[in-house]
Amino acid sequence: MMVPAALLLLGALTAVVAPRVLARADVDREPVVALWVWQCVVAAVLLCFALSMTLSAAVAWQAVRGHVFAPAPSRVVDVYAPAGTPGTWAAATAVALAAGGLWTAAMLTREVVRTRxxxxxxxxxxxERAPVLPGEAAAADGLVVLEADRPDAWWLPGPEPRLVVTTAALRRLGERELDAVRAHEKGHARARHDWLLHCSSALAGGFPRVPVFAAxxxxxxxxxELAADDSASRRHGRLAVALALVGLNEDRGVFGPTPSGGRADxxxxVHRLIAPPRRLSPFRRLGLTAAGALVPAVPLLVAFAPGLGVLHHG
Structure with a gap:
């Protein structure tokens, strides 16, 4: 029962400590790398709980143990489920973690259904607002123009993705700023940011008291948003992206002393685009990417090291 308990403790510790560690990192310098590291951390937490559930179930029930350790020699099984180990706590742990897994699946399913x-x-x-008239083909670039008094633009994903732009935005933005908006939204689509947002919302909604999921x-x-800004900036320049952000949001009260609405960032x-932070060196970016990839390897090491040690010494 020691290995499942160690995995459970490691998952809980990571869930509490990781947000504090990442909060002190200067993630604005490399948002793409930061996205990768955050995904690796969350994957490590989930992996800790999944492995702890599996090994706890193997300790508690002979039928599960036979499937989990089917190809392993008996001395490996004895490391994870030694004779005389009480199965009550193992069974309770496995059931609780299985319930958490089912709840996670339910939250993800709910998020997918709501999104669709x-x-x-x-x-x-x-x-209804912009119908395709008989004999009229949809725009090849997926651009849809809506009549509206407020400048706005958004990406509508799906089988036929659309970039929706209001007439007020067309009047306010220049050609280069409009191209920057298009590049920003297409950056979201290429990186499948919508899936990241759905998964993070499902985890935080399902487990609001778990710090790592809320963070x-x-x-x-x-x-x-920072990653999409950088993607658009590489093609159209930081100033064009900054001007586009100002043009689309200056009427929303976000530039006052107390920003309002959901766009307080x-x-x-805009400040980051005008005065960009110094980027990390390629070697540093590669190192952080590799370090992030190693984070999910830690629970795997904790889970398999005892069995591999027995095989090595045997």
Whole structure:
């Protein structure tokens, strides 16, 4: 029972400590690397709990043990489930973690269902406001223009993705700024940021008291915007992206002393575009990427090291 308990403790410790460690890192310098590290940390936490559940079930029930350790010699089984080990705590742990896994699956399913329903409504509303007339083909670049007094632009993903831009945005933005908006939204689509947002929202909604999941949701929402800003900047320049952000948001009250609405991060994004932080060296970026990939390897090492040690010495 020692290995399942160690994995459970490692998962809990990572869930509490990792957000504090990552909060002190200067993630704004490399948002793509930061996104990767956050995903690796969350994967490590989930892997800890999944391995702890599997090994606890193997300790508690002979039938599960036969499947988990089917190809292993008996001395390996004795390391994980020594004779005389009480199965009550192992069974309780396995059932609790299995319930958490089912709850996670239910939250992800709910998020997918809600997203699909919302997209169907958005597409129906878009078709009602901007219908495709008989004999008229949809724009090859997926651009849809809506009549509106407020400048706005957003990406509508799906089988036929669309970039929706209002007429007020067309009047306010120049050609280069409009191209920057398009590149920003396509950056989201290429990187599949929508899936990251859905997964983070599902985990945080399902386990609101787990620090790593709440921080993951908050940071992902911010980092995907920074990553898309950088993607658009590489093609159209930082100034064009900054001007586009200002043009689309200056009427929303986000640039005052007390930013309002859901876009309070826009002033920071504009400042970052105008005065960009110094990027990390390629060697440093590679090192952080490799370090992030190693984080999920830690629970695997904890889980398999005792058995491999027995095989090696045997």
């Amino acid at each position: 329903s919302r997209r169907r409504r958005d597409r129906a509303a878009l078709l 993951f949701r908050d940071e992902i929402h911010r980092l995907v 826009v002033p920071d994004r």
